[in-house]
Amino acid sequence: xxxxxxxxxxxxxxxxxxxxxxxxxxxxxxxxxxxxxxxxxxxxxxxxxxxxxxxxxxxxxxxxxxxxxxxxxxxxxxxxxxxxxxxxxxxxxxxxxxxxxxxxxxxxxxxxxxxxxxxxxxxxxxxxxxxx
Amino acid sequence: xxxxxxxxxxxxxxxxxxxxxxxxxxxxxxxxxxxxxxxxxxxxxxxxxxxxxxxxxxxxxxxxxxxxxxxxxxxxxxxxxxxxxxxxxxxxxxxxxxxxxxxxxxxxxxxxxxxxxxxxxxxxxxxxxxxxxxxxxxxxxxxxxxxxxxxxxxxxxxxxxxxxxxxxxxxxxxxxxxxxxxxxxxxxxxxxxxxxxxxxxxxxxxxxxxxxxxxxxxxxxxxxxxxxxxxxxxxxxxxxxxxxxxxxxxxxxxxxxxxxxxxxxxxxxxxxxxxxxxxxxxxxxxxxxxxxxxxxxxxxxxxxxxxxxxxxxxxxxxxxxxxxxxxxxxxxxxxxxxxxxxxxxxxxxxxxxxxxxxxxxxxxxxxxxxxxxxxxxxxxxxxxxxxxxxxxxxxxxxxxxxxxxxxxxxxxxxxxxxxxxxxxxxxxxxxxxxxxxxxxxxxxxxxxxxxxxxxxxxxxxxxxxxxxxxxxxxxxxxxxxxxx
Numbered sequence: 001x002x003x004x005x006x007x008x009x010x011x012x013x014x015x016x017x018x019x020x021x022x023x024x025x026x027x028x029x030x031x032x033x034x035x036x037x038x039x040x041x042x043x044x045x046x047x048x049x050x051x052x053x054x055x056x057x058x059x060x061x062x063x064x065x066x067x068x069x070x071x072x073x074x075x076x077x078x079x080x081x082x083x084x085x086x087x088x089x090x091x092x093x094x095x096x097x098x099x100x101x102x103x104x105x106x107x108x109x110x111x112x113x114x115x116x117x118x119x120x121x122x123x124x125x126x127x128x129x130x131x132x
Numbered sequence: 133x134x135x136x137x138x139x140x141x142x143x144x145x146x147x148x149x150x151x152x153x154x155x156x157x158x159x160x161x162x163x164x165x166x167x168x169x170x171x172x173x174x175x176x177x178x179x180x181x182x183x184x185x186x187x188x189x190x191x192x193x194x195x196x197x198x199x200x201x202x203x204x205x206x207x208x209x210x211x212x213x214x215x216x217x218x219x220x221x222x223x224x225x226x227x228x229x230x231x232x233x234x235x236x237x238x239x240x241x242x243x244x245x246x247x248x249x250x251x252x253x254x255x256x257x258x259x260x261x262x263x264x265x266x267x268x269x270x271x272x273x274x275x276x277x278x279x280x281x282x283x284x285x286x287x288x289x290x291x292x293x294x295x296x297x298x299x300x301x302x303x304x305x306x307x308x309x310x311x312x313x314x315x316x317x318x319x320x321x322x323x324x325x326x327x328x329x330x331x332x333x334x335x336x337x338x339x340x341x342x343x344x345x346x347x348x349x350x351x352x353x354x355x356x357x358x359x360x361x362x363x364x365x366x367x368x369x370x371x372x373x374x375x376x377x378x379x380x381x382x383x384x385x386x387x388x389x390x391x392x393x394x395x396x397x398x399x400x401x402x403x404x405x406x407x408x409x410x411x412x413x414x415x416x417x418x419x420x421x422x423x424x425x426x427x428x429x430x431x432x433x434x435x436x437x438x439x440x441x442x443x444x445x446x447x448x449x450x451x452x453x454x455x456x457x458x459x460x461x462x463x464x465x466x467x468x469x470x471x472x473x474x475x476x477x478x479x480x481x482x483x484x485x486x487x488x489x490x491x492x493x494x495x496x497x498x499x500x501x502x503x504x505x506x507x508x509x510x511x512x513x514x515x516x517x518x519x520x521x522x523x524x525x526x527x528x529x530x531x532x533x534x535x536x537x538x539x540x541x542x543x544x545x546x547x548x549x550x551x552x553x554x555x556x557x558x559x560x561x562x563x564x565x566x567x568x569x570x571x572x573x574x575x576x577x578x579x580x581x582x583x584x585x586x587x588x589x590x591x592x593x594x595x596x597x598x599x600x601x602x603x604x605x606x607x608x609x610x611x612x613x614x615x616x
Contacts, residue, residue, distance in 0.1 A: 014412040022415055025422060086407035094591040094611065098541065107411035108445045111418050 004031040004052040004122055009042045009065055011057065012086070015107070019055060019084065022111040023118060031122075039068040046076055053122050055082045055114075057107075058092065066095075073099040078128065080121040084114060188337050191218050195341065199348040203355060205230075209242035212345040216321050217244045219337055220305065224324035225296050228345070229253065229260045230309070230317035238264055238317060243295055251291045255315075258283045263306035263318035269339035271330055273303045298324045305330045307342035311350040319345065375480040382477060383516075386509060386579075397567050397578075397585055399451040406448055414441040464499040464613060465507065467545055471530055474511040478519070486525025487518075493532045497545055498612040502590055510583040510594075514549040514606050517579065520572065521553025521604060528552075534612070542612040544592075549606045556598040564596055 006023060010016035016035045024033040031052075036042035045051060058066040072079055081101050085092065088106035096104055102124075103117045195215045202208050209228050216226035225245045229238040232252075238260060240251035253261045259272060259280045272280060281300060284292060293299045301322035309316040319342045323329035417438050424431055475489055482489055511530075518528050529550040537543040556564065563569040565584040570577035587594045592610035 012408040012412070015408045018412045018415045018419070021419055025419060086411065087404045088407075089588055090591050091588040091593070107407040108414050108441075108448075109411070111415045 003027075003029060004126075005050060006031050006033045006053045006055065006118065006122075007042055007045055007051050008033065008035045009039055009054065009056040009068060010035075010084070011059065011063075011065065015057070015086070018111075019114070023055070023115065026111070026115040027118075039064040043068055043071060046072065046079065051076075051079055052125055053080050053082065053118060055084050055118065057085045057087075058083060058096070059085065059087045061092070061095070069096065069099055069101065073101075078125070080125045082114070082117050082121050084109065188219055191215060192337070192340055192344070196344050199344055202348065203352055205349055205352050206241070208345065208348045208352065212319065212341060213242045213244040216319065216338075216341060219341060220321055220323075220330065220334065222323065222326065222329050223305075223321045224298070224301060226319065226321045227260060227295065228309075228317065228319050229264065230349070231264075231315060241317070246295050249291055249294070251288060253284070253288060258288070259304055259306055260318045260320045263308050263320055264315055266306070266308050266318075267310075269305065269307035269335040269342065271303065271305055271332055271335060273330075277301065277304055296322050296324070302326065303330050305334055305338045307335075307338045309342050309346040309349065311346045314350075316346050316349055318342075379478075379481050382512070386512060397581060400585075403448045403451045406444075410441065410445055410448065414438065414445065417441065461503050462501045463504065465502040465504045466499055467497060467502075467507070467532055467547060467610070468493045468495075470502075470504055470507045471511055471532065471547070474508050474515060475530065477512065478515050482515075482519055482528065485519050485522070487522055488525075488527045490527060490529045491531075492529065494534060497532060497534055498542070500545060500590075500610050501613050502610070503586075506586045507590075510586050510608070511547075511549070513579040513583050518549060518551035518553060518604070521551050521555070523554075526552040526603075535609070544609045545612050547608045547610070549608075550603065552603045555600040555602050556596070556604055557600055561596060561598060565594070 004027070006027075008016055008019050008023075010019060020033045020035050023031065027033065034045075036045060039056075042054065042056075046054070054068075054072060056065055056069060058069050060066065069081060069083070072081055077100065080103070082103040082105065083096050083101050084105045084107060086107040093104060103121050105114060105117055195211065198211055198215075199208060202211060209230075213226040213228050217223055225243060227240060228242040230241045231237075232239045237252045237254050240248065242248065255261055256265050259277070261283075262280060263270065278300065281289075281292070301324055303323045303326075304320055305323075306318060306320045308318050319338065321330075321338060417434060421431075421434055421438070424434065471491065471493060475491060479489065515528060515530075522528075529548070531548045531550070533546050535544040535546050560569075560571055565580050566577075567581035568577040569581070584594050587608055587610070590610055592608060594609075595607045596604065597607070598604035
């Protein structure tokens with residue numbers, strides 16, 4: 001079984017690096033955790049290679065990362081998304097909910113909790129992929 | 133004696149002459165005496181007349197000075213009827229009628245003799261009614277007076293007979309109470325025993341008395357009206373002050389919550405900025421901890437660092453939630469109710485600024501989960517802004533409508549606040565919702581920032597559409613509560 005491909009989109013480099021290392025540490029060889037340099041690059045990755053999970057900080061409403069979540073919802077609804085945001089507001093939460101995001105975490109969440117959400121999202125993805 | 137009577141003849145002729153002369157002299161003397169008497173009488177009469185004349189003038193002067201210091205209608209009337217008898221000694225009674233409040237009839241208000249009963253007559257009826265319509269004082273004598281008194285009905289006549297003795301009166305002096313063409317009432321003075329008690333030369337006196345009475349009554353009415361107007365003015369001022377105070381209190385409250393929300397806004401944005409580094413630091417320590425063999429002395433400090441970072445995380449969360457309505461404060465709210473109560477609150481203020489409110493609220497709106505006070509604050513802010521944008525008056529329209537959703541969601545409620553004011557320049561539009569951005573000299577720059585913040589906290593959004601000279605429209609969209 002190939003390792004899951006996890007893509008991280010975060011405009012804060014330190015946060016992105018910690019997320020990558022943390023998830024890599026938690027999943028060990030079960031997953032390949034990669035940082036996308038930008039939302040646009042993440043979008044390109046999703047088109048090139050199979051991506052099993054996107055961990056993204058959509059920050060504000062009109063950010064490119066927010067657009068990425070919308071596009072994923074529209075074109076790759078099968079790719080699960082974990083939102084990990086520093087800009088938690090009820091509005092963002094309700095917007096994400098309406099875009100089909102089921103895993104929503106607000107920074108500064110602990111890595112273990114992020115790991116649990118990521119694992120659940122992956123397993124849902126694998127289950128649905130298995131059904132197809 | 134040839135003719136004994138002869139010497140008598142001439143003598144008797146002389147006697148006759150003498151007697152004739154004597155009789156003539158006596159007549160002349162009597163006439164002279166009569167003339168003297170008449171002259172004396174004339175002088176006495178002249179003296180009496182002069183004395184009566186100056187006495188009447190004195191009485192009139194006394195009345196006018198008494199009326200000057202009397203400000204109560206009944207007191208004035210009493211004074212007038214009593215002085216009428218002083219002016220015309222020998223009169224049996226003086227009756228004073230005033231037009232009643234409805235202007236339909238004359239009511240007896242004062243008599244100089246006897247007690248005041250209930251007596252009403254119509255304008256033009258009998259003596260006082262005629263006097264009321266007459267332009268000047270009249271003297272009624274004999275048949276003229278009889279005809280006038282015949283117009284009284286039985287009940288009225290009984291009352292007249294009670295007041296005027298002996299009955300029927302033989303003459304009457306009457307005068308209208310008029311001021312600047314306005315009829316107030318009439319004064320009638322009756323003479324009982326002597327039909328010639330009153331003379332035409334009395335007319336100026338009775339008219340003067342009536343005029344004095346009319347001036348005094350009119351002045352009292354004016355005074356009462358002025359007092360009434362004054363009290364009405366005071367009431368209006370009090371009401372105005374109350375409304376102003378209420379508005380001031382509301383604005384103070386708004387400013388207070390604006391300050392509070394500014395702190396909240398600031399802390400929320402600080403919290404957001406801190407979240408990223410805090411996340412990175414906290415979890416870096418976690419990764420470090422994983423690599424550190426158990427039992428190393430450094431672990432103690434690592435634990436301290438982690439615990440302290442967790443504490444910072446707690447503080448940041450509380451800061452972020454500072455101005456966010458807690459779940460418990462949200463309640464099912466009807467947006468129309470909130471709008472109506474807000475309009476009611478500002479109605480007086482808007483009317484004062486010549487702003488007309490048009491509310492076009494949809495009657496088919498679902499409830500929303502909201503904090504009603506915060507919603508009210510948003511609408512109040514928008515309405516007061518709209519009013520500020522229309523310094524010369526205008527129309528403020530408030531509309532609500534339901535926008536159904538395509539993908540099975542609960543739909544949205546759209547509220548618009550539209551003014552016909554001077555509009556917003558394009559360079560300001562982009563910054564409108566930024567905190568501390570203002571174009572008003574007295575503005576805090578917080579109103580719209582807080583409004584946007586509140587709407588965002590309710591999961592909604594606010595937008596503005598405006599052009600200079602074309603008015604401004606604020607649109608608020610809030611998610612409808614999903615049906616339970």
